[in-house]
Amino acid sequence: MPSQTLEQILEGRRSQPNQLIEVLQDIQANYGYISEEAMQVVSKGLGVPVMEVYRVASFYTAFRLKPSGKNVLTMCMGTACHVRGARLLLDQATGQLGVKPREVTPDGLFSIDHVNCLGACALGPIVTENGTYHHHMTPGKLRKLIGTLSHQAVEGK
Amino acid sequence: MLQHVNVNIDGANIRAVRGTSVLDAAIEYGICIPHLCHVPYLPDIGACRLCIVEHVVNGRSNVTTSCTLNVEEGMVILTNTDKIRQLRRNLAELLVAQAPNSRAIQDIALRCGVKEVRYPFRNEDCVLCGRCVRVCTEVWRARAIGFVGRGKERHVDYPFGIRPEFCKQCGNCVQVCPMTIPPCDGPMKPGEEYLCGKCESQLMLADETPDHCVWCKLGEGFTCGRYVQ
Numbered sequence A: 001m002p003s004q005t006l007e008q009i010l011e012g013r014r015s016q017p018n019q020l021i022e023v024l025q026d027i028q029a030n031y032g033y034i035s036e037e038a039m040q041v042v043s044k045g046l047g048v049p050v051m052e053v054y055r056v057a058s059f060y061t062a063f064r065l066k067p068s069g070k071n072v073l074t075m076c077m078g079t080a081c082h083v084r085g086a087r088l089l090l091d092q093a094t095g096q097l098g099v100k101p102r103e104v105t106p107d108g109l110f111s112i113d114h115v116n117c118l119g120a121c122a123l124g125p126i127v128t129e130n131g132t133y134h135h136h137m138t139p140g141k142l143r144k145l146i147g148t149l150s151h152q153a154v155e156g157k
Numbered sequence B: 001m002l003q004h005v006n007v008n009i010d011g012a013n014i015r016a017v018r019g020t021s022v023l024d025a026a027i028e029y030g031i032c033i034p035h036l037c038h039v040p041y042l043p044d045i046g047a048c049r050l051c052i053v054e055h056v057v058n059g060r061s062n063v064t065t066s067c068t069l070n071v072e073e074g075m076v077i078l079t080n081t082d083k084i085r086q087l088r089r090n091l092a093e094l095l096v097a098q099a100p101n102s103r104a105i106q107d108i109a110l111r112c113g114v115k116e117v118r119y120p121f122r123n124e125d126c127v128l129c130g131r132c133v134r135v136c137t138e139v140w141r142a143r144a145i146g147f148v149g150r151g152k153e154r155h156v157d158y159p160f161g162i163r164p165e166f167c168k169q170c171g172n173c174v175q176v177c178p179m180t181i182p183p184c185d186g187p188m189k190p191g192e193e194y195l196c197g198k199c200e201s202q203l204m205l206a207d208e209t210p211d212h213c214v215w216c217k218l219g220e221g222f223t224c225g226r227y228v229q
């Protein structure tokens, strides 16, 4: 449940175009994604053309423009993780779940994301599951992890 | 009062108006620097990289885009060294591989001396020159289109992909786009692209004097800044 409404987020920042990124970050944190309607409201509130809001929101991978799944798997695709086989992990996840990166499974349970470095290169390849880091990942471990997560969901935990 | 500075471009001493770009100064003087994303009445963003030159500072040279480089007193610029010609040819080759279905880009490739294309043809319909975005933003103040996404997903689009009601439907974005004139033989199908090269006859003069503007007919096709001046 969002702890702050759009109005509250914009409070005290209206007509300040330089607050664009901060406002988008707060919306991302509160809602988990940035909807079209939210971008329209931000555009009016800050006095930034809607094209500009959309351009910025679509540029940074930290902003999602669609809701994410219940479980978010983030693959690190940075250089260090890449040479240690991050590609295989991405293939494992997309293959097992049948969705492309930045898409949500039809049951809304999973979405896959990729980022460029999580800052823990020595422990790579890294996959995070809802913010929890899993180091030295292998396709096998990832398969089990996805299995466990979908099991938990079925049991309604 | 306009202030002037003295710059040296390819050995010629040029008095240029302070605040203009090296590209504008060179074109006005008749020195050819091929360019694509530059439109004289729009701000430059250095997107296509074709207009690169060598800027010599203390005996060292930097390769940089001349459309985004402002003239300064005592500047030394080389526009036609072997290094520049080679880099520029490669850039033009990449452009024509990206978008062979544009007469403008085929023309530029020819002007830059591309003789064969070593990269796979992608046959895209945009080269991300940003002309359309800038004309919409700067001339019409509409901001109805812009760049969306980043890296290889970057493309031009309306906000949320739908034409907004504040688009004035002026059509200027289409007019300035280098992709709107197909090659003379008509659009090429995917898998059947080639380097056009038919206008080579026009280049007899241009080939011998790559550094001067020869008012090449090609310039009309790719809307060279010299024709707009």
Ligand code: SF4
Binding pocket: B132, B135, B136, B137, B140, B142, B143, B144, B145, B166, B167, B168, B169, B170, B171, B172, B173, B174
């Ligand atoms: S037609 Fe619309 S999108 Fe194109 S330049 Fe005009 S206002 Fe901008």
Ligand code: SF4
Binding pocket: B125, B126, B127, B128, B129, B130, B131, B132, B133, B156, B173, B176, B177, B178, B179
């Ligand atoms: S649509 Fe045309 S004018 Fe706009 S960026 Fe692409 S190639 Fe350039």
Ligand code: FES
Binding pocket: A076, A077, A078, A079, A080, A081, A082, A116, A117, A118, A119, A120, A121, A122, A124, A125, A126
């Ligand atoms: S490359 Fe993956 S954590 Fe740095």
Ligand code: FES
Binding pocket: B034, B035, B036, B037, B038, B045, B046, B047, B048, B049, B050, B051, B052, B065, B066, B067, B068
């Ligand atoms: S004309 Fe200078 S980068 Fe395109």
